[in-house]
Amino acid sequence: MELIEAIILAVLAASTPLLLAATGELVTERAGVLNLGVEGMMIVGAACGFGGAWLTGSIIIGALCGIVAGTLLSLVFAMMTLGLAVNQVATGLALTILGIGLSGLIGAGFVGERISPAPHLHLPVLTDIPLVGRILFGEDAFVYLSLALVVSVWLFLYRTRAGLVLRAVGDNHVSAHALGYPVLKIRMFAVMFGGACAGLAGAYLPLAYTPFFIPGMTAGRGWIALALVVFASWRPGRLVVGAYLFGAVTILQLHAQGWGVGIPSQFMSSLPYLATVIVLVLISRARTGGSTAPAALGTVFVPDR
Amino acid sequence: MQLVLEKRAERSNTIALVSPLIAIGLTLVTMSILFAILGKNPISALGVYFIDPLTDSYSLQEIAVKATPLVMIAIGLSLCYLANAWNIGAEGQFLIGAVAGSWLAVKTQGTGAGPWVLPAMLLLGAAAGALYALIPALCKVKFGASEILTSLMLVYVADLFLDYLVRGPWRDPAGFNFPTTAEFDPVATVPVLIEGGRLHLGAIIALVVVAAGAVLLGKTIKGFEIRVVGAAPRAARFGGFNSNQLVLLTFAISGALAGMAGIIEVAGPVGHLQPGISPGYGFTAIIVAFLGRLNPVGILIAGLFLALTFIGGEQAQIAMKIPLDVTKVFQGILLFYVLACDSLILYRFRLIFASRQVA
Numbered sequence: 001m002e003l004i005e006a007i008i009l010a011v012l013a014a015s016t017p018l019l020l021a022a023t024g025e026l027v028t029e030r031a032g033v034l035n036l037g038v039e040g041m042m043i044v045g046a047a048c049g050f051g052g053a054w055l056t057g058s059i060i061i062g063a064l065c066g067i068v069a070g071t072l073l074s075l076v077f078a079m080m081t082l083g084l085a086v087n088q089v090a091t092g093l094a095l096t097i098l099g100i101g102l103s104g105l106i107g108a109g110f111v112g113e114r115i116s117p118a119p120h121l122h123l124p125v126l127t128d129i130p131l132v133g134r135i136l137f138g139e140d141a142f143v144y145l146s147l148a149l150v151v152s153v154w155l156f157l158y159r160t161r162a163g164l165v166l167r168a169v170g171d172n173h174v175s176a177h178a179l180g181y182p183v184l185k186i187r188m189f190a191v192m193f194g195g196a197c198a199g200l201a202g203a204y205l206p207l208a209y210t211p212f213f214i215p216g217m218t219a220g221r222g223w224i225a226l227a228l229v230v231f232a233s234w235r236p237g238r239l240v241v242g243a244y245l246f247g248a249v250t251i252l253q254l255h256a257q258g259w260g261v262g263i264p265s266q267f268m269s270s271l272p273y274l275a276t277v278i279v280l281v282l283i284s285r286a287r288t289g290g291s292t293a294p295a296a297l298g299t300v301f302v303p304d305r
Numbered sequence: 306m307q308l309v310l311e312k313r314a315e316r317s318n319t320i321a322l323v324s325p326l327i328a329i330g331l332t333l334v335t336m337s338i339l340f341a342i343l344g345k346n347p348i349s350a351l352g353v354y355f356i357d358p359l360t361d362s363y364s365l366q367e368i369a370v371k372a373t374p375l376v377m378i379a380i381g382l383s384l385c386y387l388a389n390a391w392n393i394g395a396e397g398q399f400l401i402g403a404v405a406g407s408w409l410a411v412k413t414q415g416t417g418a419g420p421w422v423l424p425a426m427l428l429l430g431a432a433a434g435a436l437y438a439l440i441p442a443l444c445k446v447k448f449g450a451s452e453i454l455t456s457l458m459l460v461y462v463a464d465l466f467l468d469y470l471v472r473g474p475w476r477d478p479a480g481f482n483f484p485t486t487a488e489f490d491p492v493a494t495v496p497v498l499i500e501g502g503r504l505h506l507g508a509i510i511a512l513v514v515v516a517a518g519a520v521l522l523g524k525t526i527k528g529f530e531i532r533v534v535g536a537a538p539r540a541a542r543f544g545g546f547n548s549n550q551l552v553l554l555t556f557a558i559s560g561a562l563a564g565m566a567g568i569i570e571v572a573g574p575v576g577h578l579q580p581g582i583s584p585g586y587g588f589t590a591i592i593v594a595f596l597g598r599l600n601p602v603g604i605l606i607a608g609l610f611l612a613l614t615f616i617g618g619e620q621a622q623i624a625m626k627i628p629l630d631v632t633k634v635f636q637g638i639l640l641f642y643v644l645a646c647d648s649l650i651l652y653r654f655r656l657i658f659a660s661r662q663v664a
Contacts, residue, residue: 036453080641084648085310089391089453091644093591098637104630220461227454266469273458277444284450302310302652 007251008135012143013209015247017042017201017218019146021225022232022239023153024197029229030157031190032170032296036092037077039222040099041070041195042202047107049203050213054110059118062207063142063200070199071192073099078191082184085300096222103215110213118142118208140208142200147240149197154236166190170294173301183301198222220273227276231283233292242279249275310652320650325596325607328642335638336631345625353624354617364620366504368612370574373507374399374566374583376608378590380518381559383599387522389535390552394441394456395563396587397463398434402564403571404467405433407578410493411475411486422492426568434564435557437463442556446549452556460587468580475578485579495573507569511608514562518601531555563587584615585633592640598647611636 021038028035045066053062077095080086118140121127126137157163166186169176173183201221206213224246232238253268336354337347358364378395385392406426413422441456468484477487495505522528534541534548541548566586575582593611597603618632 076641080645083310084645085652086644086648090595091641093393094637094640094644097588097592097640098634101630101633101635101637105628105634108628108630220458223454223457227451227458230451230454264469264473266465266472270462270465273461276458277440277450277455280450280455281444281448284444285448302312 005134007255009139010251010254011244011247012135012139013247014250015243016143016146017204017209017221018225018228018246019150019240019243020142020201020204021198021222022228022243023146023150023236024194024201025225026229026232026234026236026239027153027157027166027197028190028194029297030170030234030294031166031187032173032294032299032301033081033187033191034088034092034298035074035077035081035095035191035194036089036226037073037095037099037222038092038194038198038225039218039220040096041073041198042099042222042225043103043216043218044073044099044106045070045199045202046205046217047103047110047202047213048199050110050113050115050206051106053115053207054113057115059115059207062115063203066199066203066207067196068199070195070197070202072195074191074195074198075188077195078188081300082187082191085302088298088300100216107213107215111215112212114212115206117211142204142208150236150240157236167294170296173296173299177301177303183303187301198225201225224272224276227280230293231279233283234294246272246275308654309657310648311655313651313653316650317653320646321598324646324650325598325603325643328596328639328646329610331642331646332635332639335642336635339631339634340627343627343631345627350621350625350627353621355613357620357624358613358616363503364616366499366502367616368609369508370503370505370612371615372608372612373505373511374570374586375590375593375611376511376605377507377514377566377569378559378563378587379593379597379604379608380514380601381555381562382590382594383518383597383601383604384521384531384555385559386594387535387599388531388548388551388555389538390442390445390555391453392438392441392456392556392559393453393591394438394458394460394587395559395590396583396585397456397460398437398560398563399567399570399583399587400460400463400467401437402430402434402567403578403582404463404470404567405564406430406568407475407486407489407571410489410572411578413493414487414490418490418492420492422490423495423572426493426572427565430568431561431565434567435561437564438556438560439553442553446552452552464580467578467582471579477577483579486577488577489572493572494576495569503574505569505573507566507573510565510569512605515601515605518604522601527554563590589615589636592636592643595640595647596643 021042025038048069049062049066052065053059073095077091080091081088120138120140123137127133165181169181169183169186177183202218205217228239228242231242249272253271256268257265340347340350358368382392382395406429409426409429441452444450444455445452471486472484475486477485495507498504530546531551534546534551571578571582589611593604593607597607614632614635618629621627622629
């Protein structure tokens with residue numbers, strides 16, 4: 001029983017960075033912008049998040065540093081793709097290449113340092129309930145924050161007028177513009193939200209997942225988050241399912257190594273990446289009747305004046 | 306008063322020519338500021354980066370050595386990008402090519418095999434790279450899966466596979482437990498062009514690839530189809546061009562070139578298979594392709610320039626203790642400026658005064 005509890009706790013923790021980054025990207029893509037720079041924003045978020053926490057001793061300040069870093073990078077992306085109408089795919093790649101370099105530069109001073117990670121919650125009585133107590137009330141605060149974020153995004157997209165406008169902008173920017181909605185401004189906020197989430201997702205890794213920073217510690221999680229958005233068919237509910245499935249694959253891979261399964265560790269480590277490819281194929285094949293992606297996704301918009 | 310972007314009536318050829326130069330200029334200014342922030346003298350730092358490597362024959366050869374894989378990969382990528390197929394996984398195709406070619410080198414080690422070994426290795430590398438690239442291409446064509454994400458995921462898989470081989474079955478028993486194969490036999494090694502130097506046959510192969518790319522794009526129907534499918538998909542459909550087939554073709558070519566670049570790198574400058582054989586060639590080649598404006602000759606020049614940043618970065622690390630990651634920051638910023646300046650080929654800025662009057 002304790003092993004199962006431990007595994008579930010580990011899955012929740014492993015899923016949280018994916019869920020955070022994917023939620024941000026979902027909003028960005030719902031507004032019609034494809035930002036492939038998630039990995040870059042995450043990895044800079046990780047370096048800045050760790051740096052902030054290490055210098056100040058505060059996990060919260062660390063998390064804020066990650067958010068600010070991710071947002072700033074996303075603003076560069078917004079300037080390029082919205083202001084200058086540059087191809088979104090190429091700009092996203094540029095953002096990732098730049099992010100990996102910046103992260104190494106910023107993080108060079110912190111390699112080898114340790115911090116005390118974000119504490120796990122401990123609510124009297126509730127956390128001590130057998131079986132479910134630690135799972136429901138005993139994780140670090142980020143895990144619950146990420147779930148609250150998905151629920152808020154769902155409410156925003158489907159239950160508010162602003163959410164409706166954002167989806168309209170993503171589905172048909174020409175009509176939305178004709179109706180008088182500020183397409184570029186809405187897209188800019190969506191991109192910034194995505195950047196903030198990616199920065200926080202990156203900061204989660206050194207602040208709560210491991211208590212140290214190593215270069216390249218995001219290890220492709222940003223790209224997996226992008227795949228998750230496709231997996232979820234741009235719906236927040238399915239995003240939660242997808243993120244936890246991928247978290248489970250990651251943990252399975254770690255535990256299989258611990259149990260001494262006779263498979264080389266490198267093959268187990270490649271599982272999450274192979275799973276991503278397989279999931280993308282299955283999902284794309286299932287959607288032959290027409291894509292559920294926002295119709296204007298990835299197209300540039302230059303308003304007529 | 307506001308600044309707005311406005312579509313030009315036709316593309317500006319002047320800007321198309323000078324935009325890479327403007328981009329490089331802006332990058333140099335940005336880098337100077339970054340150097341100043343790092344507490345280094347910008348002038349001498351830029352000197353170490355861009356001038357010093359050009360002053361001695363060793364560094365000049367080294368630039369050609371680094372440019373070889375960059376140019377080969379970027380030529381292939383440019384075909385994909387022209388056809389609007391986004392192969393982002395050249396790094397993985399590079400690694401798999403290196404693995405496949407190394408297999409023969411490891412198998413024939415010490416058997417006194419003849420001079421057929423190296424050509425066979427190159428072919429194996431190209432074939433493996435092409436097959437590896439066809440996985441995401443087929444997933445896209447058959448199932449509509451995003452080739453961007455699948456080709457990228459396969460980079461991590463290739464990296465782990467190589468790691469497994471050199472730590473497990475292929476590890477050199479006499480290698481003091483280092484994760485590496487034994488040094489390749491001379492017949493499995495790319496010959497150097499200048500006695501005692503580092504410049505190797507791969508540089509010639511890269512030049513042949515540039516020429517072949519130029520002929521393919523400029524003189525053949527296939528090249529024309531590739532360009533039309535990318536630039537005007539609707540027109541291409543009316544023309545009866547099969548865009549799925551072109552996705553497969555461009556991915557196969559680009560995978561083959563990346564794979565061959567991989568085995569050339571391992572059988573040449575490195576000399577054995579080990580982890581870390583690529584300082585991100587597959588990703589830097591994306592910048593090379595765009596800086597060279599997806600044009601073979603442009604790519605040759607851009608490849609030499611990016612190679613210069615690798616060598617300059619190494620020298621700056623030794624001479625001025627500038628962190629090696631500055632090179633990656635430099636390359637990322639350069640790609641941003643290239644893309645931003647290219648925007649002005651199709652658009653221009655206009656100042657609008659009080660355009661938002663009450664209707």
